[in-house]
Amino acid sequence: MSSTSPHESVADGFRDAMAGLASGVCVVTTAAGGIPAGLTTTAVMSVSLEPPLVAVGVDRSSRTLAPLREARRFAVHLLPHDREEVATVFASKAPDKFAGRAVRPGLGGVPVLTEDARHVLECETWAEFDAGDHLLLVGQVLRVHSAVADQGRALVHFDREFHQVGGARAPSGQPPATNHSPVTKGTP
Numbered sequence: 001m002s003s004t005s006p007h008e009s010v011a012d013g014f015r016d017a018m019a020g021l022a023s024g025v026c027v028v029t030t031a032a033g034g035i036p037a038g039l040t041t042t043a044v045m046s047v048s049l050e051p052p053l054v055a056v057g058v059d060r061s062s063r064t065l066a067p068l069r070e071a072r073r074f075a076v077h078l079l080p081h082d083r084e085e086v087a088t089v090f091a092s093k094a095p096d097k098f099a100g101r102a103v104r105p106g107l108g109g110v111p112v113l114t115e116d117a118r119h120v121l122e123c124e125t126w127a128e129f130d131a132g133d134h135l136l137l138v139g140q141v142l143r144v145h146s147a148v149a150d151q152g153r154a155l156v157h158f159d160r161e162f163h164q165v166g167g168a169r170a171p172s173g174q175p176p177a178t179n180h181s182p183v184t185k186g187t188p
């Protein structure tokens with residue numbers, strides 16, 4: 001194992017190390033003043049069961065941060081294995097990330113992507129914490145939606161590429177099937 005060299009910054013080493021941590025891919029949506037906004041993130045973490053809390057890290061330079069803070073409500077969409085395109089669009093600076101998507105209003109008018117998530121957590125902001133160049137939003141989960149046809153596979157980001165993990169649910173008492181093949185290259 002090698003340490004960060006004088007020619008490589010700690011930030012570069014940290015970025016490379018975090019690329020080696022497989023993370024679930026989520027889309028976070030909100031609406032402030034009736035205008036929808038959203039972003040793609042892998043910085044999502046379960047915090048508490050009682051009350052149900054989830055944390056989302058948001059870059060301070062994100063155009064979605066101001067609407068998230070103003071609305072104080074958001075939805076976390078856990079993406080299935082076949083929604084790389086959704087992740088890519090919400091990671092972009094596209095002017096209308098919701099164009100052509102099936103959307104319904106959730107709590108407080110937050111846009112819920114009805115056909116693009118394995119699960120959706122509708123949240124109300126419970127706390128905010130400064131976290132360097134990010135803001136950590138902790139949301140209390142008020143409502144959970146599950147996909148009708150959950151195939152048991154999720155989209156993850158690992159080594160700067162999208163991958164799918166999981167498989168069909170095994171009958172009780174048997175280990176689940178897994179599929180670790182890459183989907184395609186991506187850079188959210």
